[in-house]
Amino acid sequence: MSDNLHRSTGRPGTALARARALPPWSLLAAGVLLGGVLGGAYGGLRTPQYSATSYVVAVPTKKSDPAAALGFAQAYGRVATQLAVLGDAQVWAGVPVSTLRESVRAATSPDAPMVAVTATSERPDLAADIANAVSRSLTRHANDTEDSTHVELLQFSRAIEPTEASSLSAGVTGLVGASAGGLLGGLALLVRPRRAAQAPAAASVPGPATAVDVHGQL
Secondary structure, X not given: OHHHHHHHXXXXXXXXXXXXXXXXXXXXXXXXXXXXXXXXXXXXXXXXXXXXXXXXXXXXXXXXXXXXXXXXXXXXXXXOOOHHHHHHHHHHHOOOHHHHHHHEEEEEOOOOOEEEEEEEEOOHHHXXXXXXXXXXXXXXHHHHOHHHHOEEEEEEEOOOOOOOOOOOOHHHHHHHHHHHHHHHHHHHHHOOOOOOOOOOOOOOOOXXXXXXXXXXXX
């Protein structure tokens, strides 16, 4: 009975010995497979996100020059997501300011006096409405100070309802997960316990001859 119990429990270190016996590529394969499955599941279960972008352009008046318009465009890009602009935009967009802060991003170009207002939402129509509402509010606030800045902000292009999601698809997230899993598998391979080198057999040294053997040789 004790022999059966000993066989069922196994010897200590058996799991470690089996891990050492696995081929090196098994860790890489397991990492790639697990990462691909997790990444694909994340992309498939995540709610798609849609992005829409509207553009406004800064135009100098007769009392200003293009360089001033470019400088003010950079400034308008920084204030596009501020509370003063979003507070008015929430009325036209029909969403609270907190939603606007999370979904709206503004970008400018160092070469053109233009501001791009991008909104992201789970609904494509709402993404376009938010982008247009923020652009409208920004234009109004900028033109209130036109007499002092000598720069006018005009609507260049309205945001349209997107037809495709801007978020990553399940295939792309699966590839990203597989790449990350392969990287982790490679790191695990570097720290993987290796088999201990077999110690060389000690050379046999003949023992001292006994007195009987010496006497017989003589």
